[in-house]
Amino acid sequence: MKTATIHTLHRQTSDETFNVDRIRADFPILAQTVHGKPLVYLDNAATTQKPRAVIDAIRDVYECHYANVHRGVHTLSQRSTDLFEKAREKVRRFINAGHAHEVIFVRGTTEAINLVAQSYGRSNVSSGDEILITAMEHHSNIVPWQMLCEQTGAVLKVAPMNRRGELELDAFETLLNGRTKLVAVVHMSNALGTINPVQTVIDLAHRRGIPVLLDGAQGVPHLRVDVRALDCDFYAFSGHKLYGPSGIGVLYGKEALLNAMPPYQGGGDMIRQVRFDKTEYNVLPYKFEAGTPSIADAIGLGAAIDYVETIGIDTIAEYEHRLLSYAAQRAAHIPGLTPIGTARDKGAILSFTLERIHPHDIGTILDHLGIAIRAGHHCAMPVMEFYGVAATARASFAVYNTFQEIDVLMEGIQQVIEVFG
Amino acid sequence: MLDEIRDLYQEVVFDHNRNPRNFRVMDDATRKIDGFNPLCGDRITLYVRLKDGVIEDVSFQGQGCAISTASASIMTEVVRGLTEDEAHDLFQTFHRITTDQDHEIQLEELGKLAVLAGVRAYPARVKCATLAWHSLEAALKEDAETAVSTE
Known part of the structure; x- marks a missing residue:
């Protein structure tokens, strides 16, 4: 899944295959100043910027091909439908799903998880059953299950993590039992950067016949994801964290599970035949895509996947890992800086606190230096509670970030410390 | 280099952040309220002792950014001795x-x-700056121990 760990701590490492300047030139938004300083965008775990190829693809749809999909006999409708379905096929290939109809277009990771909770959950979970998540989940992989538990009388169980922010696999395994109806685990934590041993998680659950959903919001942009190799039952991710548009995301589900599930929402496109006494639902994937989808955004997501594939997800993962190693190494030399989340297997996220300085103050001052980071609870309040902090500052990296930007960040943090003296 | 943010982070703000005034629990408070800013996780507990419609004493506890801490600290200094109406106007x-x-x-x-x-x-x-004030406003309005949120 993950590329080999490379401990290259020297920023000067030459790399003939990877030219970050060329990549930066693909992202028009990066070439600007903020408060008179060159923009250093390090809030990629929240959302990534868009390459020109994605922006152009969306413009091209609206300027040349746009009409509603799966309906008209006219030319534009056919063209839109072709582009839309081509994008679905690109997603299928990217995550190595077995069939394009196992790729359901949704608004994002959150909607994908809600879909599974309400459709799969409502029809398979009942009073006394258990849903198992982990202590490092994003709110979007907590709240939908709490809602399901309220509706059904099921119980939400939480597998613990250690102080490094690593899932405690033994405890996880002991929480699996005959009442467990679903396991929902984040692939890579947005607050900590932890990459979970999802293959082991899946194997342990499957040994007991329990299906597994992976929250891949951070996983897909940073790791090679092969849903068939993983054998996960559901995989959810968002387009906007993968250099694609917001408002489009994907739920992958195994065909047999999806076929057995009732629709999530009712409406147009998800039906085969409607009569007042009985409605026959459409086949996959349309059964789960009620209403006009986000057509141009789905096509934009396809363009984002093309873009990522021209660089190569493994190349991206390896480069980001070098960025993270360098950032972690430099951060370790800043007195008063405490990294939050030090898992041995970690993606490109540096979450930290500074002694006696609130993350919001860090965020505001860094912004004045042109540096965009996230300050807050990262929609993972239980994680903050675990570490006994109200919030953290988080720098998260993407393919277009540079070692020099990490230098700017570290100098900025030093300035924050000086200002607060 | 950071001159331009001195309008936000004035020396007085740093001073109140480092040494917040009236940062204590009040045992004989007549009103106590928990304020919360879910955006950044700032929490404040505000204590008020009211007598005959006058704020006799006010103090706070909590964890927050420099702006919210300084604002709460300054607020406790300026509202002491004010009537409820005067505090509301402020x-x-x-x-x-x-x-x-x-x-x-x-x-x-x-x-x-x-x-x-x-x-x-x-x-x-x-919202960092107004958290303490919203908490005070709620404390003056209500008798009960309730929570206030700036979201």
Whole structure:
């Protein structure tokens, strides 16, 4: 899944295959100043910027091909439908799903998880059953299950993590039992950067016949994801964290599970035949895509996947890992800086606190230096509670970030410390 | 290099952040309220002792950014001895200067609070500055121990 760990701590490492300047030139938004300083965008775990190829693809749809999909006999409708379905096929290939109809277009990771909770959950979970998540989940992989538990009388169980922010696999395994109806685990934590041993998680659950959903919001942009190799039952991710548009995301589900599930929402496109006494639902994937989808955004997501594939997800993962190693190494030399989340297997996220300085103050001052980071609870309040902090500052990296930007960040943090003296 | 954010982070703000005034639990408070800013996780517990409609004493505890801590600290200094109505008027003045971009600020009418006027240039931080004030407003309105949120 993950590329080999490379401990290259020297920023000067030459790399003939990877030219970050060329990549930066693909992202028009990066070439600007903020408060008179060159923009250093390090809030990629929240959302990534868009390459020109994605922006152009969306413009091209609206300027040349746009009409509603799966309906008209006219030319534009056919063209839109072709582009839309081509994008679905690109997603299928990217995550190595077995069939394009196992790729359901949704608004994002959150909607994908809600879909599974309400459709799969409502029809398979009942009073006394258990849903198992982990202590490092994003709110979007907590709240939908709490809602399901309220509706059904099921119980939400939480597998613990250690102080490094690593899932405690033994405890996880002991929480699996005959009442467990679903396991929902984040692939890579947005607050900590932890990459979970999802293959082991899946194997342990499957040994007991329990299906597994992976929250891949951070996983897909940073790791090679092969849903068939993983054998996960559901995989959810968002387009906007993968250099694609917001408002489009994907739920992958195994065909047999999806076929057995009732629709999530009712409406147009998800039906085969409607009569007042009985409605026959459409086949996959349309059964789960009620209403006009986000057509141009789905096509934009396809363009984002093309873009990522021209660089190569493994190349991206390896480069980001070098960025993270360098950032972690430099951060370790800043007195008063405490990294939050030090898992041995970690993606490109540096979450930290500074002694006696609130993350919001860090965020505001860094912004004045042109540096965009996230300050807050990262929609993972239980994680903050675990570490006994109200919030953290988080720098998260993407393919277009540079070692020099990490230098700017570290100098900025030093300035924050000086200002607060 | 950071001169331009000195309008937000004035020395007075740093001073109150480092040494917040009236930062203590009040055992004989007549009102106690928990304020919460879910955006940044700031929490404040505000204690007020009211007697005959006058704020005899006010103190706070909590964890927050420099702006929210300084604002709470300064607030406890300026509202002590005020009547409930006077405190309410001051809340409205403070709210206006921190949120109303069009309003001409009369710094004189603000006294000590003027150091926080700079926050209006930072919409994302306004809630930090107003958390303590919203908590006070709620504390004066209600008798019960309730929670207030700036979201």
